[in-house]
Amino acid sequence: MNADVAAFAAEVREFLDGHLTDDMRRRMHRTGTSHDWDLHRAIAARGWVAAALPGSPEARDPFEMAVLFRELELADAPYHGLSVTMLAAGVLQQVGSDELKAKVLPQILAGDALVCLGYSEPDHGSDVAAASTRAVPNDEAHSTWTINGQKMWTTLAHVAQHVLLLTRTDPDVPKHRGLTMFLVPLDTPGITVQAVHTVSGDRTNVTFYDDVLVGDECRVGDVNGGWRVMGVALALERGVMGGTALGEVLWRAARAWAAGAGALDRPRVREVLARTRIDVEVAWLLAQHTAWIAASGGLPSVEGSMTKLFASETYQRAADEWQDLAGAPGLLDMDAPGSMADGLFERAARHAPLTTIYGGTSEIQRNNIAERHLGLPSTRGGR
């Protein structure tokens, strides 16, 4: 980490000291919504939403981006709205229409508009290119479209202004060639948002689209060019937008708990401290390596997969270890008297199973590594 990056890390920490409150954290844990408008607008005012846009005056390099999200994670800040919205901003900048760039992008950069992702469907998760939500043009000039379908895991749809929606526009061609992306305002008539509560306490949503009428200016990228847009979005997502410091958050809180509880002398505590700390360091190094590939102009798809796979799988093991070590009190919710580390171990054990699923399951990461890094043949025989 060079001096500029270290200085930026210090700047982010100082910013969070001034703007992130315990109330915000507790509200996030209670509601399961990892977004806070006050914090988000303050972040936007610093120019950090625009940090992901290459060529913008606020652009940050991948090392700085990695640092930004690492500090947000370490501070246990509600930041998922930021990461998804930055990703959408990057997509709009690269392949958005002039109208979207003129109208929506400034709202996003000002911190006034949030975007959520509408990729997965009830029947299509990892196989996202099989999406069946239909968008049908209403005239030959494609001036308007009517959308019908259903999306799963549209996290933050209940607070966002837009959804980046992957639709099927041609069902008669191979699946990757018949997709089109739209950026749809969530207040458009015909859209219903329904909560899905998860075991971790995180809230996500299912969203329904019934005869939703949108103008062609909402289209992102070419008609039937949706897979290319997905490629742009995935490239922005991999590796540098959070999720790799989960283990470090848990580790720091665990050591603070052990110190406070006078448990640092217990051999078993020391053993778990040591073993989990090693995985934290390796996850950090892999994330740095991913940022380095990106900073060198590469597309760190495989490195992002290695990092995500390692960070999430080791986080799961660590969450189990710490909860075991806490014994029965490790079962107590943060509001129950006597809970360990403010309920952290209990919460981590509920959160851990999500991390090897969202953002690409461990199996999808292994497929990616096997095919693109080890050069083994594709095993996905289906269409």
Next chain:
Amino acid sequence: MDLRLSEDQEATRDLLRRLFEREVGTDVVRAAESLGHSPQVWATLAAAGIPAMGMPARLGGGDADLAMLAVVAIEAGRAMAPVPLIEHLVATRVVAELDPAHPRLADLASGSAIAALAPVPAVSGRASLVPGGAVADVVVALDGDVLVAAGGPPPGAALRNHASAPLADRDLTGPDRRVLASGADAGLAHADAATEWRVLTAGALSGLAATALELAVAYVKQRHQFGVPIGSFQAVQHGLADLPGPVLGAELLVHEAAWALVTGEVAPTGAGGRELALMALLFTADVAADVTARCVHYHGGYGVAEEQDPQLLYRRARGWALVGGDPADDVERLGALLAEGGG
């Protein structure tokens, strides 16, 4: 910190990789199994100035720091080079620093004499299972409250062992014994040397793991069963796809530990050189054990056949780390540093 290798490090890596590819095929490794040392390979390294690398230039050395030596160790590990190079590099640094008038320094620099470090403290003048001890002319060991460099003729034979390493017990009480440090200084100097030994051994293990992964992947591409390469089966693919991340992470951790020890800086995660050295050996030992075990496994029956290479890798992965003692002791050391606020 910068995870990229410097130009000098890259040049050294390329030079050693070519040298080992040319000189150390697995036939050479096999031929050296009983002693764990190949005089021919050592002579080649000596001709290239490698044994002197870690010593200061004024004593005929190459002035290389630990970050550069880590590059050497990784390449030696990749090739399973049957020479006590890591032990020699660490021990010569200690002798050159603490006993610059040692009569054998010139021989150690030229490679006509070999030095070794006993990573585990000796008991009553006797160092047990010293890596490199079978062939070392000078053995650096912690003997009670003194750090000594003991001379005397090497046994020239190894105790038959799992890793086919040149292990031997060594008597430290002979007439050539020189005291390098006493009292608290001796313990500290030995701990520092053991820390360097851990980082370089971790480097060798990360190189070994990389070789095992390459071998396993190449094999599953060419081995056909049921009319297709076994590497086309997802069960096999996923068992291998778990490994490149940890193998890469192992190498990065070795470089990070060396960087921290050379610069005295603390990583952005808060870990210092001593913590990182312990982490590096614990992690690379686990990764090398895992990768080499899977390499054996995906070779099927051929993997356990003595005439095949996977078993060579498998035995060394465990053996190279274990000569430093039970890994649980290092876990305890790391846990103590972390409990005291390190990392």
